Each structure stands twice: as structure tokens, then as C-alpha cells.
Amino acid sequence: MKRCEVAIVGAGLAGLCAARALKSMGIDFLLLEARDRLGGRILTSDEHGMPTDDGFDLGPSWFWPMMQPDMADLVSELGLQSFSQNNNGDVIFERMSREGPQRYRPVEQQGKSLRLTGGSAALVRALERDIPADRIRLNTHVSAMALTGEGVEITLKTPDGMAAVVHASKVICALPPRLLEANVTFTPPQEQYTLARWRDTPTWMAPHAKFFAIYNRPFWRDDGLSGTAQSMVGPMVEMHDATLANGKAALFGFIGIGADQRAALGDEALKKACLAQFARIFGAGASEPRSTLLKDWAADPLTATSRDPLATGHLSAEDANSLSGLWGQRLFMAGSETSAIEAGFLAGAVAAAKRAVLAVVSPG
Known part of the structure; x- marks a missing residue:
């Protein structure tokens, strides 16, 4: 004992x-x-889904130092470096399938979100x-x-x-x-x-899934887009620029369809639908990533229970x-x-x- x-x-x-x-x-x-x-x-992984010291955050990725002093103090105490989430450029909103994505100039945010250099696994x-x-x-x-x-x-x-x-x-x-x-x-x-x-x-995170598409360069920025988008069309409901501090370019989105639907659809069909949505919103170049990542936390038995796919609210x-x-x-x-x-x-x-x-x- x-x-x-x-x-x-x-x-x-x-x-x-x-x-x-x-x-x-x-x-x-x-x-x-x-x-x-x-x-x-x-969980921070490389573009092939393997754990790495500098990669993409399949779990939590942001913190807000102005609103989260305990977190800010820990990052400082550990001597970690951070960088701002890219929000420069317009945002896209998809309201319905029968009309094209709409482009808006965002309102400047107070308390900018930060990401850790090397990913959250740096913590x-x-x-x-x-x-x-x-x-x-x-x-x-x-x-x-x-x-x-x-x-x-x-x-x-x-x-x-x-x-x-x-x-x-x-x-x-x-x-x-x-x-x-x-x-x-x-x-x-x-x-x-x-x-x-x-x-x-x-x-x-237990009911949720995140999809990443990794590219050779952040081409959406050339078009004056921030990489941020919201959609009522799907399959993703919220998208962001996931480019790393080292410049490796990526977009990611939170998938809005439920865990049971995701399982029935299958990973490959879901990835294909997500890429089609990225292309619809950010241009044809988004349909040809160098690699993709999909993390479904509802399928992780050390995160989710049978109750979690049905969970709603905050x-x-x-x-x-x-x-x-x-x-x-x-x-x-x-x-x-x-x-x-x-x-x-x-x-x-x-x-x-x-x-x-x-x-x-x-x-x-």
C-alpha cells in the first residue's frame, strides 16, 4: 500500500x-x-495529430489577462510567452444557406484574448x-x-x-x-x-468538437479577413484564425452539430463538410489544406460521460x-x-x- x-x-x-x-x-x-x-x-498537437511542443490547441487555447488575473499571474510566474489572437480584418457571418456570407467590420474588443507561444501545453x-x-x-x-x-x-x-x-x-x-x-x-x-x-x-468541452485546417500561408489575411466567422448554416458555428506564433497558418472551427450526428456522419464526411464551409467563407483556397485535424471530445471517455452529448448551456x-x-x-x-x-x-x-x-x- x-x-x-x-x-x-x-x-x-x-x-x-x-x-x-x-x-x-x-x-x-x-x-x-x-x-x-x-x-x-x-492537448497541443502537430499537423499530424501528434503531441508536440509547438502546435495547435485541440482543447483550450485562449486566456484573457485583464479579466483573469490568476491565469495572468501563473503565465508570468512560469516565464511563458504569449501573443494576441489575430482579429485584424473583417469578420464573416452566415445567416442562411440561400444567401451568401456577409462581411462586416468588427467592433474593437476590450480585453484582447491571448494564446501561449507553443500552445497551451506550454503550461x-x-x-x-x-x-x-x-x-x-x-x-x-x-x-x-x-x-x-x-x-x-x-x-x-x-x-x-x-x-x-x-x-x-x-x-x-x-x-x-x-x-x-x-x-x-x-x-x-x-x-x-x-x-x-x-x-x-x-x-x-465534453460535448464539443474542433476542426482544424492547416495551410502553407494565411491567405485570408490578404483579403482583409480576420479569420473570424459565425454561421447559422454549419457544420461549424464559430471559426477563428489558428495561426501559430511561428507563422504556421491554420483556421479552426467549433462544430455545431451534436455528438450523435457527428458519430453517424463519420469523420471523413464531417471533415469534407467543414472544408466546404471554409471554402464558402474564406475562398476556394481553403479547400486545399496541407492537413486537417478533428478532435471530438464527446468521443473521449476520459472527458465525456453518457450525459455530456446532451449537455447545453454554460x-x-x-x-x-x-x-x-x-x-x-x-x-x-x-x-x-x-x-x-x-x-x-x-x-x-x-x-x-x-x-x-x-x-x-x-x-x-
């Missing part, structure tokens, strides 16, 4: 931030991650450097937690398929509540109100960390969805991790 003061379940941004903070305080911890990589929904790489490798367990699936007289007994499946147990005084759950409710059995059981709240908290700002009963002094929520501010966003993960660590180290 492994023992530690604090077990952290989930090695996305929140889990990594929590681990780094505990390390700085000299508190022993284990970071347990079901995936074979760190980062969770932060993961920088945080990993501060976490001892022997405190990280990848390919480790947590299946159960049970209270004991001294803490929490955590049952998990290791990379070799064997069952193992970790005993921790306290646990930080740095993953979406809905995943926790769907995959982990608790003894004694969580209260029904808590389980219902977890089930009803939508997981950010996350509430409810603080979902507080647990009552016997679990209240042992289990602390740190997934971005549980943050009282910027829930679901990168900034929400940073804030939730700070709150959870503070609760863990506070007396009583």
Missing part, C-alpha cells in the same frame, strides 16, 4: 497547479492520472518541471474511495492492469465532477444531493467544492468546473486549485 499526505486525482491544469503548490510547501503527495499523458483537456511542460517524476502516476485509474480512521483508502488500477491501493490523509479531486460521479464508488456513499449536483455539472458560478458529512474534511474539489469564477476555463482551474490547496493545509 502506497501512502502519502495528499492524493491528487487528475493531472490537468488544476491537478498540476495543486501538485506544484504542495511541493513548494514540502507536503508529500501523489498525482494520479488515468491518461498516458499530463494535461487533461489541454503543462512548465508545471511538470516543478513536480518530481516519482510523484506522478500515469495510466492510473481511480475506481473507489473509502474513508478510514486515518484518511482515505483509494483503489486504483495500475498500467499493468493490477489493482492497487493508495492511502492518503486527504484527497484533492482535480477532475470534472461528472466524471467523478460516473467512475468512482464512495464508501460511505456521498449524499444524494452531492451526487446529483455532480451529475448536473456539465463538463466544459456552467454556473456555483462553488461546488463544499462537501458535508464525513467526507467534508477529507475530500476537496479542484476541477475547473467547481470554481466560483471562470468555471470551465483555464483560469477556473487555477483558481480552484488554489482554493483546494488552501483548504487542505488549513487547520481542522
Whole structure:
């Protein structure tokens, strides 16, 4: 049986931030991650879909320093570089299929969105450097937690398929509540109100899919277009310039049709429809990319549950960390969805991790 003061379940941004903070305080911890990589929904890939140190963000890609000071402080503290999302040029709006795309001069935005040089995975790489490798367990699936007289007994499946147990005084759950409710059995059981709240908290990105088309150059800029478009025609509902800081050109879009429809259509037909839409909006050159990428988060079992394809609307700002009963002094929520501010966003993960660590180290 492994023992530690604090077990952290989930090695996305929140889990990594929590681990780094505990390390700085000299508190022993284990970071347990079901995936074979760190980062969770932060996933930066090259044009062939392979993880890379400088690529395209298939998950979250933006932050807003004026509105998200915790995130801005973390980026500064880690010494990371950022650049502005390209918004120079006109935007396109597709209102209906029987009329062509309409072009508009955008209103100047307050609080410009930024992207990290190298992609959002730059956060993961920088945080990993501060976490001892022997405190990280990848390919480790947590299946159960049970209270004991001294803490929490955590049952998990290791990379070799064997069952193992970790005993921790306290646990930080740095993953979406809905995943926790769907995959982990608790003894004694969580209260029904808590389980219902977890089930009803939508997981950010879980119902969504992103499509990228990579080009030799950002040709749309030559036509005075920003790369930003909105559509009521589809299949994509929102599009943006995804060109990297190194100049590698790309467009990306959020796909608006539902997860079941995407699955029925198939990846190749969906990619073809997306390219046709890019060509319709940005010109014939958009139909001939050098490569394409499609990431459907609803098809990722470590992100989405059976409830997520039906999810609608935005996350509430409810603080979902507080647990009552016997679990209240042992289990602390740190997934971005549980943050009282910027829930679901990168900034929400940073804030939730700070709150959870503070609760863990506070007396009583």
C-alpha cells in the first residue's frame, strides 16, 4: 500500500497547479492520472495529430489577462510567452444557406484574448518541471474511495492492469465532477444531493468538437479577413484564425452539430463538410489544406460521460467544492468546473486549485 499526505486525482491544469503548490510547501503527495499523458483537456498537437511542443490547441487555447488575473499571474510566474489572437480584418457571418456570407467590420474588443507561444501545453511542460517524476502516476485509474480512521483508502488500477491501493490523509479531486460521479464508488456513499449536483455539472468541452485546417500561408489575411466567422448554416458555428506564433497558418472551427450526428456522419464526411464551409467563407483556397485535424471530445471517455452529448448551456458560478458529512474534511474539489469564477476555463482551474490547496493545509 502506497501512502502519502495528499492524493491528487487528475493531472490537468488544476491537478498540476495543486501538485506544484504542495511541493513548494514540502507536503508529500501523489498525482494520479488515468491518461498516458499530463494535461487533461489541454492537448497541443502537430499537423499530424501528434503531441508536440509547438502546435495547435485541440482543447483550450485562449486566456484573457485583464479579466483573469490568476491565469495572468501563473503565465508570468512560469516565464511563458504569449501573443494576441489575430482579429485584424473583417469578420464573416452566415445567416442562411440561400444567401451568401456577409462581411462586416468588427467592433474593437476590450480585453484582447491571448494564446501561449507553443500552445497551451506550454503550461503543462512548465508545471511538470516543478513536480518530481516519482510523484506522478500515469495510466492510473481511480475506481473507489473509502474513508478510514486515518484518511482515505483509494483503489486504483495500475498500467499493468493490477489493482492497487493508495492511502492518503486527504484527497484533492482535480477532475470534472461528472466524471467523478460516473467512475468512482464512495464508501460511505456521498449524499444524494452531492451526487446529483455532480451529475448536473456539465463538463466544459465534453460535448464539443474542433476542426482544424492547416495551410502553407494565411491567405485570408490578404483579403482583409480576420479569420473570424459565425454561421447559422454549419457544420461549424464559430471559426477563428489558428495561426501559430511561428507563422504556421491554420483556421479552426467549433462544430455545431451534436455528438450523435457527428458519430453517424463519420469523420471523413464531417471533415469534407467543414472544408466546404471554409471554402464558402474564406475562398476556394481553403479547400486545399496541407492537413486537417478533428478532435471530438464527446468521443473521449476520459472527458465525456453518457450525459455530456446532451449537455447545453454554460456552467454556473456555483462553488461546488463544499462537501458535508464525513467526507467534508477529507475530500476537496479542484476541477475547473467547481470554481466560483471562470468555471470551465483555464483560469477556473487555477483558481480552484488554489482554493483546494488552501483548504487542505488549513487547520481542522
